[in-house]
Amino acid sequence: MAHESKLKKIHLAARALRLSTTETRNRVLLKAAEFLLEEEETILKANIKDLKKLPSDVSPAFKDRLTLNTQRLSAMAESLRQVADLPDPLDEEGEKRVLRNGLQLKKVRAPLGVIFMIFESRPNVAIEAFSMGFKSGNAMILRGGKESQHTVAVLYKILQTALKQVGLPADTFWGITDPDRKIVNQLLQQKEFIDVVVPRGGEGLINFVVNNSLIPIIKNDRGLCHVYVHDGADLAMAVNIIVNAKTQRPAVCNSMETMLIHSSVAEQLIPMLYQQMQSFNVKWFGDAKTVKILKGSKNVKKASEKNWNTEYLDQIVNCKVVNSVEEAIAHIDKYGSKHSESIVTADASIAQKFQREIDAAVVYWNASTRFTDGFEFGLGGELGISTQKLHVRGPVGLQALTNERWIATGTGQVR
């Protein structure tokens, strides 16, 4: 079996970690924060090496995500200190029951075990993922995008040193520097040793993991989010929410891709939205009614089926006129990605219908979809946003990296 001896050691390290104290784990995080700042020169040198190797045709956004600098390094160190400050999710006691025979049951929070996280070429994600997973008592296997290999190699070394200095086994953490993708496929088969896989990245990576993993997954899938404006909504609020949801940071998964506008407010609202978005040079794709309302405007094209289904992650938006909340719900049910959806309305019963019937991780009433984020939600960070139905929906915080198991205490009970 590939990597068996290494995986056995990690499994043992995860067992030892179950017994570690909050204070020990926090000390590792604080040490790592120190070393990040001390090793700035080495890290930035490695980062320049990675940047120099980039093919000339990568997007500026890709390059930006890979780039580190003094400011970003201190933000990473600060995030480690913040995670150290968070309450420990482990050993938290949940539901308690006493059976009629006197057997005492309680649910107690425990680590997941060994987490394998696969992520894009964003060095800061290595630090975030380690800090969240380790804080919640898990042994971590990290594998970043190959374009960041020199940078993450230095970061991995720093994490190892921090572990060693605090006296934890080095096998508590495995940072994979092998750029060959084969190793990912091999590890996805190792369900005896790896408890959970967390892929984070583009659709290609997610599909690869879903198609090949024998290990349960916490999926950070795409965000195709909608805002629906109902009949009688406060139009100024609607404009404010929609423009924010689309333009404030279009490259993230909680930004909005499609607006659904009730026909009774379409004539008035759509030109307001169009005008406001022109300062961000937003390109529009609209249904026939939208195109008609915006006749003569240069940044509007007719939407095709493909548009409704596209996560642009860019200053591009879809607009559709609908005749009812039911039509809006049906559209979202068909095209949404179970991430974040919002309704703008003054009618509480319509809002409740929408919030109840829409099957998404977060359903907003009169707020921007942009709040779906572990920091914004007060979870102290996130390993991503889950769009799946099992285990966790929405921001994946510390608690989502643990589970609840039963501890039963008796006095000799038998059946």
Added chain:
Amino acid sequence: MAHESKLKKIHLAARALRLSTTETRNRVLLKAAEFLLEEEETILKANIKDLKKLPSDVSPAFKDRLTLNTQRLSAMAESLRQVADLPDPLDEEGEKRVLRNGLQLKKVRAPLGVIFMIFESRPNVAIEAFSMGFKSGNAMILRGGKESQHTVAVLYKILQTALKQVGLPADTFWGITDPDRKIVNQLLQQKEFIDVVVPRGGEGLINFVVNNSLIPIIKNDRGLCHVYVHDGADLAMAVNIIVNAKTQRPAVCNSMETMLIHSSVAEQLIPMLYQQMQSFNVKWFGDAKTVKILKGSKNVKKASEKNWNTEYLDQIVNCKVVNSVEEAIAHIDKYGSKHSESIVTADASIAQKFQREIDAAVVYWNASTRFTDGFEFGLGGELGISTQKLHVRGPVGLQALTNERWIATGTGQVR
């Protein structure tokens, strides 16, 4: 795409079900209970047809699980009424937060959506699975073992009639009668329409589903459970617990397969255990020390590596002498199936170490492993026992067939 139009209808039915009331869902369960009794003759006739078709070499246990009679039918009807009586897990509100900007967040419990359950040739499981899944607001796809096809076909029809009489769409439930296994493989690819797969049965079925499913799984895997008796334990209690855990119903997953006995009590305890188990004609496999202690006893053989790893589900047991709680924990970590483990000791600190370090769904102190069961735990039933790390550990009750998503209510908040 295979079965696409059917699956689309089920998806729509699941959406409608999200809006159904507790009372409507309970009425379906009570109707089904009525029909089960009314249709006794038809059901038993179909059951006899199935029984007659059984190959002559099936085990008596297999045949017993397939067999229905008046008493079993009324137990099935009673279980439907009991599930109707359980509190509705839906719409339960969990964690609440108010962000600094005034945005109100709360977690609200929702159905998983569409659940595909695959089970062995046990007709009562069809009723149990439908009642638990449907009560918690899920559309259900059921596929029982082919040997039960005539029996479950009648049961499926009863469930359909109950749905129709209460006015719910027939597509809320799909009972698959096609005996060709191809359909299972086809459905395991349909991640757009099916939210969760629940396989229940032998290792072959579980592995088939794990290897082929693109859909997240709630796994009901094997139970290889241990009882460890520590130095200084109350030996009468130890005998009582071990004999119960092994012999009371050996064919179920929460029965014990291996005893681990501390060397300081082995000489005294092992002969007591052996003698007690002889009335159940239990066959023993022991390590060298056990074999030596029981020298001359006829029902003892030397255990091989394979024995420690076998879920007997029969009156067969393994016994190993260990020198410490650490050795017991290491053995369980190597061979256990993360189901149920127990320690017998008078020492609270040893018990706590064992309960903390053992990574299983339920860890007992001074009690039999046989309590790991949805009814025993007071969950009102179970769809199985989960041995996985994500979403649910131990008995899968109504709550485990739902998830928590975020409902956010604002007054125009933007980032």
